[in-house]
Amino acid sequence: MQLLNTILIGITAGSIYSLMAIAFVLVWRSTRVINFAQAGMALLSTYFGYEAVTRIGSFWLALPIAMLGGAIFSALVEVILMRVLVKHSSSGPIAAVAPIIATLGLLGLIRSVIAMIWGGQDLRIPPPVSNNGFTVNGEVLVFSPLKLLILITTFILMVLLTILFQRTNLGLSLRASAYAPEIARLSGIRVDLIRTLGWALAGAAGAVAGVFQTVNGNGNFSPDSIEFSLLLVSGFIAAVIGGLDSLLGAVIGGLFLGVVISFVLIYLSGGLFFIAPFVVLLLVLFIRPQGIIGEKVGRRA
Amino acid sequence: MHKLKPRAHFTLFLIFGFLLFLAGNRVDELRVYQGASIAVFVIAISSLILLTGYSGQVSLGHGALMAIGAYSATLARNEFQIPIILTFFVAVLATAVGGALLGAAAARLSGPYLAGTTLALAIGLPSLANQFSILGGEQGLIFDVGFPPLGLGEDFTQYKWFFWIAALAALISTWLLSNILSSRYGRNWRAGRSNEAAAQICGINTGRSKILAFTISAGIAGLAGALLSMTIGTVSPSAFPLALSFALLTGAVLSGVSTLSGVMIGAVVLVAIPEIADVVAHRIGSSENITTNLPGFIVSALLIVTVLFVPNGPVEQHRARAAKKAAKKRL
Numbered sequence: 001m002q003l004l005n006t007i008l009i010g011i012t013a014g015s016i017y018s019l020m021a022i023a024f025v026l027v028w029r030s031t032r033v034i035n036f037a038q039a040g041m042a043l044l045s046t047y048f049g050y051e052a053v054t055r056i057g058s059f060w061l062a063l064p065i066a067m068l069g070g071a072i073f074s075a076l077v078e079v080i081l082m083r084v085l086v087k088h089s090s091s092g093p094i095a096a097v098a099p100i101i102a103t104l105g106l107l108g109l110i111r112s113v114i115a116m117i118w119g120g121q122d123l124r125i126p127p128p129v130s131n132n133g134f135t136v137n138g139e140v141l142v143f144s145p146l147k148l149l150i151l152i153t154t155f156i157l158m159v160l161l162t163i164l165f166q167r168t169n170l171g172l173s174l175r176a177s178a179y180a181p182e183i184a185r186l187s188g189i190r191v192d193l194i195r196t197l198g199w200a201l202a203g204a205a206g207a208v209a210g211v212f213q214t215v216n217g218n219g220n221f222s223p224d225s226i227e228f229s230l231l232l233v234s235g236f237i238a239a240v241i242g243g244l245d246s247l248l249g250a251v252i253g254g255l256f257l258g259v260v261i262s263f264v265l266i267y268l269s270g271g272l273f274f275i276a277p278f279v280v281l282l283l284v285l286f287i288r289p290q291g292i293i294g295e296k297v298g299r300r301a
Numbered sequence: 302m303h304k305l306k307p308r309a310h311f312t313l314f315l316i317f318g319f320l321l322f323l324a325g326n327r328v329d330e331l332r333v334y335q336g337a338s339i340a341v342f343v344i345a346i347s348s349l350i351l352l353t354g355y356s357g358q359v360s361l362g363h364g365a366l367m368a369i370g371a372y373s374a375t376l377a378r379n380e381f382q383i384p385i386i387l388t389f390f391v392a393v394l395a396t397a398v399g400g401a402l403l404g405a406a407a408a409r410l411s412g413p414y415l416a417g418t419t420l421a422l423a424i425g426l427p428s429l430a431n432q433f434s435i436l437g438g439e440q441g442l443i444f445d446v447g448f449p450p451l452g453l454g455e456d457f458t459q460y461k462w463f464f465w466i467a468a469l470a471a472l473i474s475t476w477l478l479s480n481i482l483s484s485r486y487g488r489n490w491r492a493g494r495s496n497e498a499a500a501q502i503c504g505i506n507t508g509r510s511k512i513l514a515f516t517i518s519a520g521i522a523g524l525a526g527a528l529l530s531m532t533i534g535t536v537s538p539s540a541f542p543l544a545l546s547f548a549l550l551t552g553a554v555l556s557g558v559s560t561l562s563g564v565m566i567g568a569v570v571l572v573a574i575p576e577i578a579d580v581v582a583h584r585i586g587s588s589e590n591i592t593t594n595l596p597g598f599i600v601s602a603l604l605i606v607t608v609l610f611v612p613n614g615p616v617e618q619h620r621a622r623a624a625k626k627a628a629k630k631r632l
Binding site: 233275276277 | 353432544550551593600602
């Protein structure tokens with residue numbers, strides 16, 4: 001029973017990491033930047049969701065509002081910050097690290113602005129359904145209706161995203177701009193616009209990850225909550241495991257990471273919560289640096 | 302800087318040290334304490350400049366490396382009662398070993414991968430303090446360098462003692478670093494950063510050179526960590542948050558990562574920001590939320606603006622402009 005519990009907890013947490021990893025991959029594919037501000041955007045979207053929940057009262061209306069808010073904000077960041085960055089610092093000794101530094105600055109900026117507006121104290125999004133575990137044969141599982149709901153919602157969103165990418169013209173443009181921007185531009189795709197759209201989709205995915213990470217925990221969140229730092233690191237690691245270029249890889253990477261961390265926590269020690277992702281990342285980078293689905297090319301970013 | 306002979310270099314540092322000594326006697330306690338903080342930041346930022354500006358590797362985990370230095374110095378002091386000056390050497394050595402291990406992993410990574418790995422370290426490592434009881438958990442350990450020697454006079458305060466130690470350490474480490482950076486190793490690092498393939502053709506083992514950069518940088522960061530916990534008096538996980546790593550990066554970018562000569566700028570700005578934020582908050586009569594978060598806001602905003610508009614730092618920018626003017630004059 002403990003084994004089943006461990007796996008189910010791992011998959012639920014992992015599905016949230018997958019969403020975050022998808023956000024990383026979408027941004028990476030559209031602009032070749034790792035957006036370390038992704039956690040800040042997810043946090044901001046969670047505050048949007050919180051405002052919606054307290055005003056409307058419905059979690060299921062608040063989630064799309066958070067997604068929309070995250071998408072718009074993310075698109076704005078691309079237009080206002082990233083385009084300027086590409087223009088100004090494309091050469092010089094720190095050209096390679098400039099985008100990393102800029103997104104980190106953005107992360108700090110978002111956090112401090114949030115703390116200025118909403119204050120540093122804990123806020124709370126109540127879970128939409130019970131987080132008390134199911135009872136099977138008289139034994140109480142850790143797996144709860146809430147976790148089931150998170151899994152189902154994540155799954156539906158991933159299916160929608162797959163349909164968007166594989167079955168629509170827009171998805172084709174997205175893929176074309178990622179793999180061959182110049183040729184895509186030649187064939188009449190407005191690559192700049194598509195890039196912004198990639199960021200917007202990432203913002204929406206990150207918003208869901210943020211809201212779910214909050215309700216899957218104790219429901220509380222604050223500008224400094226460690227949950228979001230963890231979400232940042234886990235999402236990044238999941239994306240790296242998946243090869244950074246593949247959406248499917250991001251999903252598998254997230255689930256894998258979730259299950260591994262869950263096993264470490266339950267069978268080894270709960271105190272390893274923060275160091276476990278680091279060790280997993282190092283192992284992955286040493287054993288299979290191209291990721292699970294990545295092509296066999298060196299990791300030169 | 303490069304044109305100076307090593308001896309002239311050394312003399313300059315001596316003069317600078319003497320000026321600091323004079324200044325330390327003129328100002329009040331708070332300023333002396335801030336002076337010590339500036340010295341700590343100078344050391345930490347210069348270690349990051351070596352790594353990012355010269356060797357081209359970005360680290361978001363220097364806060365964690367500082368924590369290693371602080372904890373090893375504290376443990377050496379508390380468990381073995383070794384003399385205070387030796388504890389700093391212990392910090393340098395222990396952190397350099399940690400840095401060498403990290404560097405071995407880092408040499409295989411580039412850009413965002415390295416950034417993500419060091420980020421994971423910065424978040425993960427401080428939490429280890431709660432795993433081992435010898436590290437004192439969340440409250441941390443007490444790190445006491447002792448009273449200043451009596452020979453320095455009765456009115457020689459504790460803060461002034463901190464300032465002396467930190468400033469001396471900063472002078473020595475900067476002098477060492479500026480020599481290393483203009484030596485063969487510094488050239489190897491810059492060559493590897495600008496064009497790895499070309500550097501390899503010239504016979505530079507870029508992998509080994511990167512690991513060496515990480516090791517030295519970590520050792521110096523460890524020294525800064527030990528000095529930081531000296532000024533605070535304790536060492537605990539909360540003294541080395543992710544924000545510290547980000548602040549160091551901001552300091553390095555503000556100083557200009559490609560040269561050591563601007564390192565004072567970043568350090569002074571980092572120490573001055575809380576005070577400036579305080580003044581600004583008072584002027585506009587803002588709420589508590591804004592007052593407490595204004596420093597973080599200013600640091601992040603400065604980081605973004607610098608990367609966007611002065612990506613090579615003010616010193617380099619000034620140099621480039623001066624060179625352009627000189628070229629025009631010649632025509």
